[in-house]
Amino acid sequence: MTITLSSVTLDPATGLKRDAARPAHLRNESYAERYDWDTLFYDVYRAGKHVVFQGPPFLNLLEPLRQSAPFKGAFGLPFFRARHFGEKKRGEIWLRSDASEIAINGPIGRYNIDVQPDMAESFAGRRVITTLSKDNDLRWIADWVRFHVRIHGADGVLFYDNRSTAYALEELQATLDEAAGPDVRAVAVSWPFAYGPQGGLAGAVNGVEADWDSDFCQTGSLQHARHRFLRHARSVLNVDVDELVLGTNGESIFAATEASRAGFTKFPGRWISGHTDHPVTRETCRHADFIYRDAVGDGGEDLTCPPKWCVVPGRGDRLRDSWSVHNLFGAKANLRLSDQFVYRHMRAISTSWKEQRWEGDAATDHGPRDEELGAAFAAAGLTTCEGPVLAEGARVLL
Incomplete structure (x- = not known):
């Protein structure tokens, strides 16, 4: 299935660009290069009776949009x-609007846009895993799919690719199809937009950490997934390719979320060390090579990770809540962290795009074996770089 986006970039002739979301004195030397100055819309698509014009935050572009047809007087x-x-x-x-084509004309510029179709029925009633990824190895992606299909009963995969250069979108789609199997709906979407400047220490100026105020791309992909594809999904799990979800009692994260009062489960993560008992390389390693928890250092540092979530889309409120990387903003249930599920954050399953995570993979300093993770690898039929994982009494947990 080929997914087309009706993306719109600001016409340079208008002299317009998006204002920076971060004050000038807090922008480091890489900010301008990474910021999305000129994407007006990621996509323009139908969602029921509406046409959705979706992009990064409009900021100073909102008023010129309001004064342009077809929006003038419509608010x-x-x-x-x-x-x-x-x-x-x-x-x-x-x-x-019931239009299939829309012409925008006014202070924002002139643009003729095809309205892309509503794809919500393609995932209706399915339990879907979704993520945004760039250049993650195809073998990692395949194992990530197999794990959540076989351990949690996922029967949908919606995978956003953010400018990968290591393989073509067609190769990614073929990997998803093979890993998912014939009964799972798998769709790869090209999402070729600037990820945005980092926050925290990576965005610091003179030692002062930056807010996460300018990285629009991933939140944009989640909102796009939510409205164009997943409005009628049974439930949706948001985790990255280096993250594997496990329940404390073997229950499916989808089943637990669907049975919950709020239709929402927010859960923490735990780091898994890059240490192994056998030789591995960056080019051959797989998730199942790593089953040791990270060690707690002398300072007793916190090894938990920012939370991820699973949601029943039909119980959400598009007027109030927002899907984002670590939160469902606006929802009351967002305040509660589940003690029933913990995702394993695989330190060595990484392209090190944000920080160096492969160095020290052979270190002997590590915590105890994660026996639950090892059993899940075996139950899911995953392999190490040396062969299949075997565990006595392993079973698929659904």
Whole structure:
């Protein structure tokens, strides 16, 4: 299945560009290069009775949009045909329209846009894993799919590819199809947009950590997944390729979320060391090579990871809540962290795009074996670089 986006880049003739989301004195030397100055819309698509114009936060571009057709006069009385959502890195205009083509004309520029089809029925009733990835090895992606299909009963995969150069989208789609199997709907989406400047220490200026205020791409992919593809999904799990979810009692994360009162489960992560008992290389390693927890250093540092989540889309409120990387903003249940599920964050399954994570993979300093993880690898039929994982009494947990 080929997915087409109706992306729109600002016409340079307008002289417009997106304002920086971060004050000038807090922007480091890489900020300007990484920031998305000129994507107006990631995609323009149908969602039920609406056409959704979705991009990074519009910021200073919102007023020129409001003054341009077809939006001029649509935001207020008497009809309220258009509504803007700009909270938590969102940039969305929802316009009530049955048009298949839309011409934008005004201060924002002139653009003729094909409205892309509503794809919500393609994942209706399915338990879907979704993520954004760049250049993760195909063998990692395949094992990540197999794990969540066989351990948790996922029967949908929606995979956003952010400018990978190591393989073509067709190769990625073939990998997803093979790993998922014939009963799982798997779709790869090209998402070729600037990821955005880092926050925290990676975005620091003179030792002062930056806010995570300018990385719009991943939140954009999640909101896109939510509205164009997953509105009718049974439940949706958001985890990265280096993250594997396990329950404390063997229950499926999807089943638990669907049975929960809020239809939402937010859960912590735990680091898994790069140490192994057998030789591995960056070019051959797989998830199942790593089954030791990270060691706690002399300072007793916290080895937990930022939370991830699973949600029943039909119980959400598009007017109030926002899907983001570590949170479902606006939802009351976002305040609660589950003690029933913990994802394993595989330190060595990484391209080291954010920080160097492969160095020291052979270190002897590590914590205890994660026996639950080892059993899950065997139950999922995953292999190490040396061959299959075997565990007595291993079983698939559904």
